[in-house]
Amino acid sequence: MPAGIQITGSHGTAQIDENYKNFVVVANGSKVTGDWAVAGASSYLHIVVTNAVNPIVAFKCAEQVGLGYTAISGSTWTITLLTNNPAALDYWVFDESPSTSPASVGIEIYNSAGARVYHSAQKPLRVAGTGAGTYTSGRTYAVIRADPGFASSTTATGLPFPEEWQFDGAIEAAKVVSNVVTAGSVTTDNALVSPKPGVFTPTYIGPTLVIDVTYF
Numbered sequence: 001m002p003a004g005i006q007i008t009g010s011h012g013t014a015q016i017d018e019n020y021k022n023f024v025v026v027a028n029g030s031k032v033t034g035d036w037a038v039a040g041a042s043s044y045l046h047i048v049v050t051n052a053v054n055p056i057v058a059f060k061c062a063e064q065v066g067l068g069y070t071a072i073s074g075s076t077w078t079i080t081l082l083t084n085n086p087a088a089l090d091y092w093v094f095d096e097s098p099s100t101s102p103a104s105v106g107i108e109i110y111n112s113a114g115a116r117v118y119h120s121a122q123k124p125l126r127v128a129g130t131g132a133g134t135y136t137s138g139r140t141y142a143v144i145r146a147d148p149g150f151a152s153s154t155t156a157t158g159l160p161f162p163e164e165w166q167f168d169g170a171i172e173a174a175k176v177v178s179n180v181v182t183a184g185s186v187t188t189d190n191a192l193v194s195p196k197p198g199v200f201t202p203t204y205i206g207p208t209l210v211i212d213v214t215y216f
Contacts, residue, residue, distance in 0.1 A: 036086035058142035064184035066173035
């Protein structure tokens with residue numbers, strides 16, 4: 001870059017400069033079991049993000065939770081999560097650095113357009129890894145699901161005349177217990193049908209992004 005500040009990590013790539021915007025925590029909160037509402041085969045809850053630019057939500061729950069859908073109205077985003085087993089859930093909203101300063105002291109970096117791209121008081125997105133697994137103990141983890149990855153299956157019920165099938169549709173999900181992330185699914189719809197419906201298995205499923213939210 002021709003001017004400004006640049007901080008490079010031990011891996012040899014820029015971590016901070018005048019153009020790079022790291023996503024930071026702009027909101028966080030908790031939901032209790034009673035906040036989930038039943039709709040069809042699954043339960044849902046909404047996380048509403050105001051003054052949003054490009055928000056993503058990381059969550060931590062001991063039950064399988066998946067991303068259902070997102071509704072956008074201006075700068076307000078309503079992100080819907082789904083589960084089959086309602087439970088307490090913690091969440092963190094990451095977005096581009098907000099226009100207001102998070103603290104009166106620290107280091108600020110602005111780009112040539114006058115927009116702040118970094119403040120040392122902000123808590124940045126810290127990726128610990130991707131996919132299910134056991135991560136370093138003593139840390140707090142959350143997961144980000146960026147795509148629903150819909151799949152369906154059919155199972156014969158045994159009723160022969162007419163032949164009957166159990167249809168189940170599901171999206172990918174994940175749960176976090178301590179430092180262990182487990183992949184799974186959330187059943188979103190089911191029905192008894194005849195004749196036999198098809199089975200859909202996606203050719204590509206995006207991985208779960210695992211985030212370190214220790215002390216966040």
